[in-house]
Amino acid sequence: MKNIAKDVYQISLFPRNAINCYLIEDVLIDAGIRTSSNKILKSIKEKSVTKHALTHAHADHQGSSKIICETLNIPLLCSDAEKEFAESGNVFTEYPNPNHIFSKFQKNFWAGKGHSVAKTLKEGDQIGGFTVIETPGHSSGHLSFFREKDGILIVGDVMTNMNLLTTKVGLHEPPHLFTADKETNRKSILKLASLNPKILCFGHGPILFNNGELEKFIQKSKIAY
């Protein structure tokens, strides 16, 4: 795993940073797909990890949550709106088209079993030095995590930093196929931009050390208040 900032590590689970999870202080954020557990557990074995939190309960974020929580005997945390999906493992309920072939593929090959949620998180809660930011849209209970003192932001899937088909690096809105409410997600993009994040960590794509790329993306995509 890669050290991004003080006590923040990226665990890249697929080539070209296609799927990532993160260790922020003593909290594992997201857990890849169902076959990611060995890689994640190996990466964090020297670290003290006391909690596992989800940005959202999609198959490429909750895939190894159950096995990791059980192996490390740590609690699972997510927003109230995601709780039902994290616990049932029915992680496609909100997709605009749950019967699409990609949705079915994720269900059959990526999704992990559900696991009970020990505590729910809401806007303003603290996770170590990070503040919980509610960023609905991609999923109704999506969360991001922001550490103000150094501007590091765990974006989740509010934006991706790659084209998911070609893997070319660059900022994008998340794919419509897997996004519950595009307009609400656009509001969440603006909410995150208003924090002036310096380092952006995505569910999909490499880390972005922001030098105006975020602002350019917002202008270009005509995402307006």
Ligand SMILES: [Zn+2]
């Ligand atoms: Zn997602």
